[in-house]
Amino acid sequence: MTSSTNIMLLDTKSNLKHRFAERGIDRVLLLIIPALTMMLIFFVYPSIYGIFLSFNPLNHSGFLGNYRSFFHDSYMRRTIFNTFRIALPVSIINISAALPVAVYVRKYVKRTRPINTLLVIPMSLGTVLIAEGLYAYLNPSGWLNQTLLDLGIISQPLRLLQNFWGVIISLVISGFPFAFLLMLSYASSINPSLELAASTLGANSRQVFRLITFPLLAPGLAITFCLNFVLAFSVFPSAELLGNPSGDSHVLAIAAADAVTQKFDYSMASTISIISAFFELFVIASVFLLRSKLYSGSTAGTKG
Amino acid sequence: MISTQVKSDETSGGGKLNLTLKRWFIWGGITFFFINLLGVIGTVVISSFGQEWFSGWLPHGWTTSFYKMAWQNYQVYGLLRVTLEIALTVVLISIALGAPAAYALARRKFPGKKFVMLCFLLPIMLPPITYGIPLATFIYKLHLGGKILGVIVVNLVPAIPFVILVLTPFIEQIDPKIEAAARMCGAKTHQIFLKILMPLIVPGLLAAGLLVLVQTVALFELTYLVSGPGSTTLVVALYYAVFASGIRPYQAISAMAVFYMLTTLFILILALRYVNPTQMVTQANTNRNTDNH
Numbered sequence: 254m255t256s257s258t259n260i261m262l263l264d265t266k267s268n269l270k271h272r273f274a275e276r277g278i279d280r281v282l283l284l285i286i287p288a289l290t291m292m293l294i295f296f297v298y299p300s301i302y303g304i305f306l307s308f309n310p311l312n313h314s315g316f317l318g319n320y321r322s323f324f325h326d327s328y329m330r331r332t333i334f335n336t337f338r339i340a341l342p343v344s345i346i347n348i349s350a351a352l353p354v355a356v357y358v359r360k361y362v363k364r365t366r367p368i369n370t371l372l373v374i375p376m377s378l379g380t381v382l383i384a385e386g387l388y389a390y391l392n393p394s395g396w397l398n399q400t401l402l403d404l405g406i407i408s409q410p411l412r413l414l415q416n417f418w419g420v421i422i423s424l425v426i427s428g429f430p431f432a433f434l435l436m437l438s439y440a441s442s443i444n445p446s447l448e449l450a451a452s453t454l455g456a457n458s459r460q461v462f463r464l465i466t467f468p469l470l471a472p473g474l475a476i477t478f479c480l481n482f483v484l485a486f487s488v489f490p491s492a493e494l495l496g497n498p499s500g501d502s503h504v505l506a507i508a509a510a511d512a513v514t515q516k517f518d519y520s521m522a523s524t525i526s527i528i529s530a531f532f533e534l535f536v537i538a539s540v541f542l543l544r545s546k547l548y549s550g551s552t553a554g555t556k557g
Numbered sequence: 558m559i560s561t562q563v564k565s566d567e568t569s570g571g572g573k574l575n576l577t578l579k580r581w582f583i584w585g586g587i588t589f590f591f592i593n594l595l596g597v598i599g600t601v602v603i604s605s606f607g608q609e610w611f612s613g614w615l616p617h618g619w620t621t622s623f624y625k626m627a628w629q630n631y632q633v634y635g636l637l638r639v640t641l642e643i644a645l646t647v648v649l650i651s652i653a654l655g656a657p658a659a660y661a662l663a664r665r666k667f668p669g670k671k672f673v674m675l676c677f678l679l680p681i682m683l684p685p686i687t688y689g690i691p692l693a694t695f696i697y698k699l700h701l702g703g704k705i706l707g708v709i710v711v712n713l714v715p716a717i718p719f720v721i722l723v724l725t726p727f728i729e730q731i732d733p734k735i736e737a738a739a740r741m742c743g744a745k746t747h748q749i750f751l752k753i754l755m756p757l758i759v760p761g762l763l764a765a766g767l768l769v770l771v772q773t774v775a776l777f778e779l780t781y782l783v784s785g786p787g788s789t790t791l792v793v794a795l796y797y798a799v800f801a802s803g804i805r806p807y808q809a810i811s812a813m814a815v816f817y818m819l820t821t822l823f824i825l826i827l828a829l830r831y832v833n834p835t836q837m838v839t840q841a842n843t844n845r846n847t848d849n850h
Contacts, residue, residue: 278665278667278668279665281660281661281664281665282661282665282667283661284657284658284660284661285657285658285661285662285673287653287654287657287658288654288655288657288658288677288717288721289658289673289676291654291713291714291717292676292677292680292714292717292718293676295692295695295710295711295713295714296676296679296680296688296692296714297676298695299688299691299692299694299695300688300691300692302691302694302695303688303690303691303692303694304691306691306694350586353579353583354583354586354587357579357580357583358583361580366833366834368587369833369834369835370829370834371591372834373825373829373834373837374594374822374825375594376837376838377771377775377821377825377837378775378818378821379775379776379777379792379821380777381777381792381795381796381799382601382792382795382814382817382818382821383597384799385601385795385799385810385811385814386597386598386600386601386814387597388799388802389600389601389604389807389811390593390596390597390600394612394613395600396596396599396600396614397593397596399613399614426590426593426594426597429590431838434834434835434837434838435838437835438835438838458575458576480682483682483683483684484684486684487684487685487686487687487778488684489686489778490777490796493800494796494799494800506684506686509686509690510686510690510781510782513690513693513694513782514782519690519693519694519697522690522694523690523691523694525690526686526687526688526689526690526691527687529686529687530683530687533683533684533687
C-alpha cells in the first residue's frame with residue numbers, strides 16, 4: 254500500500270517536473286534568484302517606497318502636498334522648463350551630428366577602431382572631469398578664448414561659463430561620443446547590399462540615404478535620441494559646476510539633489526525625482542510612439 | 558563591397574564633388590571635436606604643473622609641488638584606495654550574481670521572463686538620479702549611509718544589470734549542444750561548469766568585469782548621494798573640490814583631476830585590450846539584446 258502511493262507520488266512529482274521543464278521552469282532558473290533578489294530589494298522596493306514617500310510630506314500638508322508646493326512655487330516649476338531647455342537641444346545636436354558621421358564612417362572608413370577608442374575616452378572620464386576641464390578651458394583667459402582672440406575672430410572673450418552655454422558644451426562633449434558609437438553600431442548592422450541594390454536600380458546617393466538608409470536607421474536613431482535625452486536630462490555635475498545653478502540651469506536633478514543634501518527632505522526629493530521620471534518617460538514614450546509608425550524589422554536583408 | 562559603393566557615388570561628377578565636400582565637412586567636424594577635447598584635457602594637465610596661470614598660453618613657471626600637496630593634504634592616496642576597494646568589490650559581486658542569472662536568461666524561456674528582464678533593464682534605462690534618491694533614502698534607513706558597504710550596494714544596482722546585459726548575448730553564442738555532449742559522455746554538472754563552460758565564458762567575464770570597473774570608478778551620482786567621510790570616491794571628492802574651489806589652490810585640484818584621469822585611463826586601456834569600444838555603449842542598446850531570442 255505504502256509503496257504503491259510512493260510510486261504514485263513519485264510519478265506525479267516527476268510528471269510535474271517534466272511539465273514545468275517543458276515550459277522552461279527547472280533548476281537552472283534558481284540561478285536568477287540571487288541577482289533578482291538584489292534588484293527587488295535595492296531597486297524595485299526603494300522605487301515603490303519613494304512613490305509612497307512622495308505622498309507623505311514632511312510638513313503633513315496632505316496626500317498631494319509635495320506636488321502642490323512644487324507646482325505652486327514658480328522657482329521650482331521653472332526647473333522643468335530649464336531641464337528641457339538643456340536636454341532637448343543637447344540631444345538634437347548630438348544625434349544630428351552623430352548620424353551623418355556614423356553613416357560616413359561606416360561607409361568609407363575601414364579601420365574604425367582608432368576613432369572609437371579616442372571617443373571612448375571622454376565618455377569614461379565622466380561628466381565631473383569634463384566639467385573641471387571646461388571650467389578652465391572656457392574661461393575668459395582660457396585656451397578657447399585665447400585662440401579666438403588671437404585669430405581675430407572675436408574682439409572680446411566669449412562668456413561661456415555660469416550660463417546655459419557651458420552646460421550645453423559639456424553635455425555635447427560627453428554625449429556626442431555616446432551617440433556616435435551607438436549610431437555606428439546600428440548603422441553597421443544594416444546590410445550594405447540593400448543600398449547597393451538601390452543604386453543598381455538607379456538611385457543617386459541622396460535618394461539611397463533618404464529612401465533606404467534613413468528609414469532603416471530610424472529605430473536606432475529613436476533609441477539613441479532617448480538615451481542621450483535621459484543622460485542630458487539627469488546630469489547635474491555640469492549644470493552645477495559650469496552653469497548658473499540657482500538661475501537658468503537650476504534643473505530638476507539639482508533641485509532633487511539639493512532637497513536631499515541640503516534640506517534633508519527625502520519626501521520632497523522623491524517627489525522631484527518622480528516628477529522628473531514622469532517627464533522623461535513622457536518624452537521617451539512619445540519618441541517610441543513616433544518610431545512605431547516607421548518601419549521596424551530586419552536590417553540584415555537576407556531573409557524575410 | 559565598400560569599393561563598389563564608392564564607385565556608384567562617383568558615377569556622376571556632381572556626386573564626386575559632393576563627396577569631397579562631405580569628407581571635408583565630416584573630418585573637419587571630428588578634428589574640431591578632438592582639438593577641443595585635447596584643449597580641455599590639456600588645460601587640466603598643464604595647470605597642474607604650473608605655478609601661476611592667470612592669463613597667457615602657458616603658466617609662468619613649472620612645479621610638481623601641487624602633486625605632493627594633492628597626494629598628502631587631500632588624501633588622494635586614501636581616496637584612490639577607497640575607490641579601488643569599492644570598484645573591485647562591486648566587480649566581484651556583480652559578476653558572482655550576474656553571471657549565473659545571465660546563464661539562465663540565455664538558456665531558458667519561462668513565464669514571467671519579461672518582468673524579470675524589466676527589473677534588470679530599468680536601472681540602465683533610467684538615469685541614476687531618479688532612482689538614486691529613493692535608493693539613498695532606503696540606504697540611510699538601513700544605517701548604511703556614509704559607509705563603504707552602502708556605497709558598494711548602491712553601485713551594484715546598475716552593475717548587476719550591466720553584467721547580465723553584456724553576458725547574456727555572449728552565453729547565447731555558446732552552443733548548448735556542447736554541454737549536452739559533455740553530459741552524454743558522463744560529465745557531472747560541476748565538471749561541465751568547470752571544464753566546459755568556464756573556459757568559454759572567461760573572455761566574457763573579463764569584458765564584463767572591466768566594463769563594470771570603468772563604470773564604477775566614473776559613476777558619480779549614486780556615490781555622491783550616499784557616501785560620507787571615509788567612503789568618498791575620487792570622482793565625488795573631485796566634485797566637492799571643484800564645487801568649493803577657492804578654498805584650495807586650483808592647481809592642486811587639477812593635480813587631483815590628473816590622478817583621477819590616470820586611474821580611469823589605465824583601466825580603460827586595460828579594458829580595451831579585451832573589449833571593443835562599441836561594447837561600452839551597446840549594453841544600452843537593449844533592444845537588440847532582448848529581442849533576439
